[in-house]
Amino acid sequence: MKPFPCLPCFTTTKSNTKNKNHFTPIEQLCHRFSLAQLRAATNGFSPSLIVGGEGPCQVYKGHLKAQGPVAIKRFKTKSPAEEIEFRAEVRILCQLHHPNVVPLIGFCEHKKDRFIVYDYVSNGSLYNCLHGTNNNNNNVVPLSWKQRLHICIGVARGLHYIHFGTKIPVMHRAVKSSNILLDQNLEPKLADFGLCKKHPQEESRPKPPRVELRENLELSLEYIEPEYCITGRLSHKSDVYSFGVVMLEVLCRKEACFFTPGGDCVYLFKWAFDDERKGVLEKIVDPSLKGKIAPACWEVFFEMVQRCLASVEERPTMGEVELLLENALLLQETADAVAERENAPVLSVEKGVGATEQTWITLKGIGSDCVMAWFWMGEPVMQS
Known part of the structure; x- marks a missing residue:
């Protein structure tokens, strides 16, 4: 199990809008909460209830009478800042309220x-869920492709909200x-x-003017x-890039950084986009998904991955x-619906003449019939 790092790191961007809650x-x-309440919720911060964390930061599973099961992060502050x-x-x-964001219930301060x-x-x-305990994929049941799509959509909604x-x-x-x-x-x-604590090689990196990076920020490279390695700046498009890596992780069921049998460290995006594999579904997809992803769906999904991992100005x-x-x-x-009804798993994609937003989807193998689906802005209309 990946450890929970220590502090939340949502960051606001500068705005001229006055927020009435700013000084609330x-x-x-x-x-x-009082310290006594949290002690009671965790049986005196019992080691058996630790579910994550490392070093001075620990995450406990607790139980509060009014709220039920909760996750309680405990750490120390080292300075007034x-x-x-x-x-x-x-x-x-505490002002973030969305189905795809873990809700904050409360906090506690006691000395440090x-x-x-x-x-x-x-x-x-x-x-x-993807990689299993201790990275042993045999310990988990693989998610279906549609489950993975639903998860990606939910994460995208949460990020769009914040x-x-x-x-x-x-x-x-x-x-x-892991987040x-x-x-x-x-x-x-x-x-x-x-x-x-951030990596030693980052100690001399200058602080960006628009994003206040803490001195102890540890980045998952x-x-x-x-661009961050050059400018030291982060933006909303930085989150988009990170999400592109997560999408690859979901598709390939490989860690974002993994080791080859020879012990070499490989970044997933470099592995997936090398000359041998780029754009070839069979060479990068999780083996449990082979033959289960509709080509039209794959085309849209992989294009989105590419756009998320593009240069800042090209990211959506x-x-x-x-x-x-x-x-x-x-x-x-x-x-899937057509294949289930007609036992027709073969699907091909054709662009209409002069079409930009619209795409003709030809579903073949349905006896003597050929069913066409016209998609416009995500709205399908089945035509015979």
């Missing part, structure tokens, strides 16, 4: 100890499969436990856009990603 005490925005930062982040997190209380999400992380659906725009900055939690219905929820917004993924799911469901 956080006690008026979310519940402040970190104490101010903690309160600022709680203020942000800090606690954040979240809903407990029962099905673990997408990372564990980017554009809040009074103050928020960047996640730690989008990765995507799944509930009992496999509905994804964005979480972020993403700040630990396999998910970070290449998460709203665009969400819409196209929903269209990919529609294409898959249509192909």
Whole structure:
């Protein structure tokens, strides 16, 4: 199981809009728990209830009478600046309300100890669901392709919400499969436990003018856009890039950074886009999905991966990603329905003459008939 890092790392971008909650005490925005309440919820912070974390940061599964199962993060602040930062982040997190974002329940401050209380999400992380305990894929039942599409759509909705659906725009900055939690219905929820001590080689990196990166920020380099290594700047499009890596992870069922049998470290995006594999479904897809992805769906999905991993100015917004993924799911469901009715698994894609937004989908192998589906902005109309 991947460890939970230590602090939330949602970040707001600068805005001229006055937020009436900016100076509201956080006690008026979310519940402040006492240390005694959290002790009781975790049987005195019993080691047997630790579900994640490392070093001075621990995540406990607890139980509160009013809320039921909760996840409680415990860590220490080391300076007055970190104490101010903690309160600022709680203020942000408690105002995020979306089905695809893990809700913050409350917090606690006691001397140097800090606690954040979240809903407990029962099905673990997408990372564990894809890769299994200790990276042993045999320990988990592979997700179906449509389950994976639903998860990607949910994550896209959550990211679109924090980017554009809040009074103050928020960047996640730690989008990765271990920060995507799944509930009992496999509905994804964005979480972020993403700040630990940063890598020594990053100590001299200048702070960007528009994004305040903490001195202890640890980046998961396999998910970070290449531009950051040059500019030191992050933006909403950085989250889009990271999501593109997650989409590849979902498709290939390989970790974002994995080791070859020879011990070489390989980044997934480089592996998937080398000259031998780029765009060839059979060479990169999870073996459990072979023969189960409709070519039309694959075309849309892989194009979206490419766009997310493109240069900053060419990347889509998460709203665009969400819409196209929903269209990919529609294409898959249509192909599956026809194949189930008529035992016709073969599907090909043809673009209409002069067509841009629209696509003709030819579903073949249906006896003497040939069924055509005309898709316009994701709306299918079956024609004989």
